[in-house]
Amino acid sequence: MDTNTNNSDNLDKRQAIIQKAYEVFYKEGFHAAGVDSLLDGTGISKRTLYKYFASKEELIQAVIEHYSNLQFKALETYLADHSSPAKKILALFDWLSEMVATRNPNGCLAINAKMEYAHKHDAIEGQSSLHFSAFYELIYDLCKAAHCHDAKKVAKQIHILFQGAVVGGQTEGNPEIAQLAKGVAKSLLEQALH
Incomplete structure (x- = not known):
């Protein structure tokens, strides 16, 4: 797999996390939404989440x-x-x-x-x-x-x-x-x- 494909996949995954978090935070609030609800239904693990976002x-x-x-x-x-x-x-x-x-x-x-x-x-x-x-x-x-x-x-x-x-x-x-x-x-x- 070339570097451009890796970068594109990384950007897509990062954007997917942001989009899902946007929907959950908007509906539930920031403190009320746990990491599990952010990842629910995305197929993204906590490990992957923390790969893209330190916190x-x-x-x-x-x-x-x-x-x-x-x-x-x-x-x-x-x-x-x-x-x-x-x-x-x-x-x-x-x-x-x-x-x-x-x-x-x-x-x-x-x-x-x-x-x-x-x-x-x-x-x-x-x-x-x-x-x-x-x-x-x-x-x-x-x-x-x-x-x-x-x-x-x-x-x-x-x-x-x-x-x-x-x-x-x-x-x-x-x-x-x-x-x-x-x-x-x-x-x-x-x-x-x-």
């Missing part, structure tokens, strides 16, 4: 990164239908509203990780923070592209609104929270674009 916490970091990549790919597709940067900013809230209404009964995995591991594991908290930072950077780039006055401040305000809508949607399961936040974001943008 459950290292696997959790990989799962958060995987989740973040999935979210941003879905968001990129969703925003492609909106023409202007300002419309894309407001569409973030529509996307969130749809997530709460149809696809995401367990909330934001990065927030879940941040809450479960607050002050307990810096690397997991850090990986979660990278997810939130990436949302801020997206909003900031869109604010700059829209030529908002004081784009950093406006981006921070909209990011705070978005995070609040994520948490509100997660705790209440109400997609209207994102729409209420969108109304405030629209007012902020109107002021910043005059």
Whole structure:
């Protein structure tokens, strides 16, 4: 077997572990999910799991990164239908509203990780923070592209609104929270674009 095939098999197995862990952690939570439930039905042994991940916490970091990549790919597709940067900013809230209404009964995995591991594991908290930072950077780039006055401040305000809508949607399961936040974001943008 050549090196490329070995590398491909290793990446496939590693990705299979991440995908299964993503599904289990999302459904059961990080602390509640044991290693046995992560491997159930995969044909992957504990030995193989620990070949790719030194600890459950290292696997959790990989799962958060995987989740973040999935979210941003879905968001990129969703925003492609909106023409202007300002419309894309407001569409973030529509996307969130749809997530709460149809696809995401367990909330934001990065927030879940941040809450479960607050002050307990810096690397997991850090990986979660990278997810939130990436949302801020997206909003900031869109604010700059829209030529908002004081784009950093406006981006921070909209990011705070978005995070609040994520948490509100997660705790209440109400997609209207994102729409209420969108109304405030629209007012902020109107002021910043005059």
